[in-house]
Amino acid sequence: xxxxxxxxxxxxxxxxxxxxxxxxxxxxxxxxxxxxxxxxxxxxxxxxxxxxxxxxxxxxxxxxxxxxxxxxxxxxxxxxxxxxxxxxxxxxxxxxxxxxxxxxxxxxxxxxxxxxxxxxxxxxxxxxxxxxxxxxxxxxxxxxxxxxxxxxxxxxxxxxxxxxxxxxxxxxxxxxxxxxxxxxxxxxxxxxxxxxxxxxxxxxxxxxxxxxxxxxxxxxxxxxxxxxxxxxxxxxxxxxxxxxxxxxxxxxxxxxxxxxxxxxxxxxxxxxxxxxxxxxxxxxxxxxxxxxxxxxxxxxxxxxxxx
Numbered sequence: 001x002x003x004x005x006x007x008x009x010x011x012x013x014x015x016x017x018x019x020x021x022x023x024x025x026x027x028x029x030x031x032x033x034x035x036x037x038x039x040x041x042x043x044x045x046x047x048x049x050x051x052x053x054x055x056x057x058x059x060x061x062x063x064x065x066x067x068x069x070x071x072x073x074x075x076x077x078x079x080x081x082x083x084x085x086x087x088x089x090x091x092x093x094x095x096x097x098x099x100x101x102x103x104x105x106x107x108x109x110x111x112x113x114x115x116x117x118x119x120x121x122x123x124x125x126x127x128x129x130x131x132x133x134x135x136x137x138x139x140x141x142x143x144x145x146x147x148x149x150x151x152x153x154x155x156x157x158x159x160x161x162x163x164x165x166x167x168x169x170x171x172x173x174x175x176x177x178x179x180x181x182x183x184x185x186x187x188x189x190x191x192x193x194x195x196x197x198x199x200x201x202x203x204x205x206x207x208x209x210x211x212x213x214x215x216x217x218x219x220x221x222x223x224x225x226x227x228x229x230x231x232x233x234x235x236x237x238x239x240x241x242x243x244x245x246x247x248x249x250x251x252x253x254x255x256x257x258x259x260x261x262x263x264x265x266x267x268x269x270x271x272x273x274x275x276x277x278x279x280x281x282x283x284x285x286x287x288x289x290x291x292x293x294x295x296x297x298x299x300x301x302x303x304x305x306x307x
């Protein structure tokens with residue numbers, strides 16, 4: 001399992017919010033849904049993303065923008081148009097003065113807007129829950145990034161989003177995931193992206209295999225020595241190279257990875273502390289609880305209560 005695949009296990013779409021918006025300029029949407037991660041794909045027309053803090057970005061046909069929450073922002077065409085619609089948590093939409101717009105702007109299955117024949121067509125997908133594994137990915141992203149989708153994904157999602165067929169929700173979830181993965185790979189591969197160490201490390205002949213082992217089997221009783229033996233290098237070489245590329249020692253990375261997995265698993269219905277401990281490589285509930293409190297500053301029970 002490579003680093004990006006492992007980290008994408010957090011924000012995997014499950015019944016994600018998806019919407020096809022058809023609009024006629026001038027239009028302006030104020031986004032206050034506070035979703036941890038959202039994708040905006042332009043099919044036709046253009047739009048300008050204006051965050052409350054930071055630089056504006058304009059996107060056109062074929063562009064995909066990934067927005068990291070929970071900050072508020074405006075999407076408009078042309079920029080500077082006063083907001084006409086406010087999107088609240090739970091994807092509730094109102095006028096700026098609070099009047100509900102759900103029925104008024106409904107245009108069909110997962111379709112919404114001001115004009116069924118409008119020249120602007122934009123697709124929006126929102127991941128409304130982010131697990132701890134996902135947060136390791138989210139913290140590596142800027143507030144917003146834009147990539148050009150050269151493949152068929154935007155067009156395919158545009159075709160599928162308005163269909164109402166058996167299993168359609170699962171189809172749309174997987175298409176949204178594919179679009180996210182494609183966008184993140186396109187961005188992370190750019191030299192100017194400043195990709196985090198765990199992503200750059202995949203291409204390293206020493207650290208890449210070591211990371212794959214840790215991600216694939218976090219419950220194994222790894223030591224630097226056993227990990228180095230599996231990779232086929234000396235303990236000293238692995239320790240030095242791992243710290244240089246990833247930015248922290250192998251066992252520190254493993255601890256963070258195990259606890260991120262544990263944080264997600266603890267939120268599953270019926271999960272016990274002992275069972276989670278075994279799945280992530282701790283000898284028992286006490287050992288996991290102590291590590292969790294030491295590294296994250298709260299107990300597993302407190303973590304459950306906060307989520």
